[in-house]
Amino acid sequence: MWRKPEGDFEVVETPKYERTGTWRFILAGLFAANLFLLHAMRLTLSVSITAMVNSTSSDPESLLNATCRSPHLINTSLANTSTTEPVVERNGEFNWSKEEQSRVTYAFFAGYMISQVPGGYIAQTYSFSWTVGVGVAFTSILTCLTSFAARLSLYALLALRFLEGIGEGVITPCIFVFVTKWVPIEEQGFLLNLVASGSTLAMVSTMPLSAMLCASDLGWPSAFYIFGFGGIVSCILWLINAADGPEHHRWISREERDYIMEYRPPSTKRSPKFVPWRRMLLSPVVILLSIQSLAKCLNFYTILTELPSYLKYMFGIYIVEDGLINGGIHLGTASSLVFCGWAADKIIKERILPKSVVRRTCIAVSGFIPALCLATIPFVGCNYEVILALILLNCICFGFSGGGDSLLALDLAPKFAGTLQGIVGTVSHSSGVIAPMFVGIMTNDQDSLLQWNLIFGSLAVIGAVWTALFLTFGSTEEQEWARDEHEAKDDITTLCDE
Structure with missing residues (x-):
């Protein structure tokens, strides 16, 4: 048994061998990097849009009053x-109203919401590693196409952001599947939040970095190209190293594999x-x-x-x-x-x-x-x-x-x-x-x-x-x-x- 009840406490027995191996931590780091880049792709538009939209003032009256x-x-x-x-x-190339700019935000979240349940089901039933890989690759490629879609029409950008939301939305439930498959019960809280912190850290750095890129000679499209290309690289690294469980991983040590499989919840040992x-x-x-x-x-x-x-x-x-x-x-x-x-x-x-x-x-x-x-x-x-x-x-x-x-x-x-x-x-x-x-x-x-x-x-x-x-x-x-x-x-x- 992986645990035994003792009064109101849940006791996790200590394994009989050393907890060697780091692959679960490596995969958690790669997952966090994917989330960092995905949220950077989402957030960069909120900064870049100020350079995209034609405005001759930063609204000084609102500050005066x-x-x-x-x-x-x-x-x-x-x-x-x-x-x-x-x-x-600010001589941005797009004449979008405040309402039209808000629609771009809503379009992303519409796709993000409707893809959560299908993403969780596919990851749980079939393969979470491929769900993550495909979701990151799909979102990254679309991010690289942002400038093309925006210059094509507002509706093209709305459609692209909606699809980006779908691509990113399938990823969040995969965190929980990863934890149930790869993480012993006593480490689940720490590693789940370590992975999730990638998205929060993106909020710290994306806004100033995007502002610097938009103000540079590279212009506002560079922010989307850099984060999109980074997502593609991160996706490749993930697909090379990830697996749907320690029992399927090519390079994991026998000690770490046995430790994870013995001390993860027994109900998650098969899909x-x-x-x-x-x-x-x-x-x-x-x-x-x-x-x-x-x-x-x-x-x-x-x-x-x-x-x-x-x-x-x-x-x-x-x-x-x-x-x-x-x-x-x-x-x-x-x-x-x-x-x-x-x-x-x-x-x-x-x-x-x-x-x-x-x-x-x-x-x-x-x-x-x-x-x-x-x-x-x-x-x-x-x-x-x-x-x-x-x-x-x-x-x-x-x-x-x-x-x-x-x-x-x-x-x-x-x-x-x-x-x-x-x-x-x-x-x-x-x-x-x-x-x-x-x-x-x-x-x-x-x-x-x-x-x-x-x-x-x-x-x-x-x-x-x-x-x-x-x-x-x-x-x-x-x-x-x-x-x-x-x-x-x-x-x-x-x-x-x-």
């Missing part, structure tokens, strides 16, 4: 002049032939987890996509030009995710706390403290430093999900973790579309401190309520429908009959 004044602006003569940012002549779709989709725990993840990601995507607008219109500064703010926030999130995943594994392994207590504690911290941070912002007025500190703390505490709900697909249904994460991801990542729409409705294109305070207050209430509901009615234990494959087959028949 900023509701609050940041100390940076107050301490400079710019605060007393007609503008707080030099007017920059399932049937998925209990009906009971999975109708499971109260899955529904609660999906909505709770949506509420939490609504907070995250609002900060990710709308923080530049908030700082611009409230304080008169540009977050794109303040790499310290942008980098600090996302680096804090990435560090917290990896550390909390490692700490959760360590606490469970050392039997300090039961797994269920660790998971629920991390869920509570990642839900309630960010809600408290956002709820506090309206009470600090225009205190720039305190607001930034609260936003940073909000994102760091969000990283506690690395030891909590980010791992629940592995706990609830280890055999179907990829498919389950596809379902949860489809719901949660819809916040990438909902967040800018929500902010647009709340501000009505007339940003004021009161409107933004209402936004932060609403996000706080939504996050706290759904966290409380999941902690009250949800579960962190393996579900009954995830255990019996014969019942899964009957479930498919019932679903088809209906």
Whole structure:
């Protein structure tokens, strides 16, 4: 047996041989590199579009009329002049309205959402390594064609971004399949969040790097070419080195192969032939987890996509030009995710706390403290430093999900973790579309401190309520429908009959 119950604790027995071998860590690093480049391809458009679109001003009036004044602006003569940012002549080649620019963002997330479940199912049932390889290659090639599509027409760019979303969307559920196939149970939290941190680190570096490339003589297309070509190289390295399990790998040592196969969950040692779709989709725990993840990601995507607008219109500064703010926030999130995943594994392994207590504690911290941070912002007025500190703390505490709900697909249904994460991801990542729409409705294109305070207050209430509901009615234990494959087959028949 790979584990034995001892009271409320789950005890992982120590292997009888040394834990030699590093291939699981090499593959985790390659996977993280793929995610880094995929998210760089996604995010670079948000910077490059400022160079693509024809605009003769960086909107100095919005800075002059900023509701609050940041100390940076107050301490400079710019605060007393007609503008707080030099007017920059931008002769972009495309005359796209704000609405048309927003459609480009929505197109990506539309494709990203609808491909999560198919991606998880294909990876779980057939091959996760080839699903990752094809998804990265497909997205990278399309990224290299961005300038061609944009110059062809806006609709060509919309179609390309939609297809890019599909290509990237199949990758996220593959993380969970990789972990169930390649990672011993006591290392799953750390390695899963190490892989996932690749996407967060992309948020730290992509914006300033893309801005430098757009401002260079190479022009805005260079950002897409560089990240797209990098994705192709990363894909080739992945396909050369990856396999669907240690038992299929060409170069892994016998010791590492035996260690992984003995100490990974036994239910994942073979791919399932049937998925209990009906009971999975109708499971109260899955529904609660999906909505709770949506509420939490609504907070995250609002900060990710709308923080530049908030700082611009409230304080008169540009977050794109303040790499310290942008980098600090996302680096804090990435560090917290990896550390909390490692700490959760360590606490469970050392039997300090039961797994269920660790998971629920991390869920509570990642839900309630960010809600408290956002709820506090309206009470600090225009205190720039305190607001930034609260936003940073909000994102760091969000990283506690690395030891909590980010791992629940592995706990609830280890055999179907990829498919389950596809379902949860489809719901949660819809916040990438909902967040800018929500902010647009709340501000009505007339940003004021009161409107933004209402936004932060609403996000706080939504996050706290759904966290409380999941902690009250949800579960962190393996579900009954995830255990019996014969019942899964009957479930498919019932679903088809209906």
